[in-house]
Each structure stands twice: as C-alpha cells, then as structure tokens.
Amino acid sequence: MDINYRNEKLKKQCTSLKDAKRAFDAITAKNLFRKINFIEAADNLQSVINYPPFHFHDLKGERSGTYAMDVNGRNNSYRIICSFDAPKTHVFSEASTITIMEIEEVSNHYE
Secondary structure (H helix, E strand, C coil): CEEEECCHHHHHHHHCHHHHHHHCCHHHHHHHHHHHHHHHHCCCHHHHHCCHHHCCEECCHHHCCCEEEECCCCCCCEEEEEECCCCHHHHHHCHHHCCEEEEEEEEECCC
C-alpha cells in the first residue's frame, strides 16, 4: 500500500526508528515501525483488515470517517488514526481495491 502522511513530522515519526524513539517509548516506537512496514508491504487494505493484531476499526462521533489500528495491542492505548479517499460505506466492503492510506496521527487514546 501507499501511505500518505498528514505532515512531515508524522512521516518522520513513522518511518524513522530514531525519530519514533524520540516521540514515544521504545516499545511503542518499535511496534509502530513494524506496523508501518507491514502496511507498506500489504497489497491492499484487505490485508491490513485481516491481520488481527491491528484491530482495525472505524471510529465514531467527531472522528466519524476515520479508522484506528492498535500499535501495541488491545492492552495499550496507542493507535494509528487513518482515513481513505473511498466513501465510508466502501472501506470494508471494497477493501481489496483500496491501496492508498492517509495517516492522520499516532496518538495515545487516553490523553
């Protein structure tokens, strides 16, 4: 998949382990780096959705239209927030045709 990032700082945090370690604790930085590499290697969104450790899900409320994936598993609060150009109704039903992801942020869900 191709990944677009909201800004250059976010891109550096996601693609440089050194920058990730400055922004997050060491475990989160390594897991984030691994998840980004997995997404880049995936053929399409369906591969990402089918990988259970990501716990890929849609968000509700003011974040409707965006999606989240766990960075360190369900017991940790860090997540990758992303969006797609496709209409919300097509993200799950036509995931095999989606090849571009927009990463909005990497955040601690409880902060």
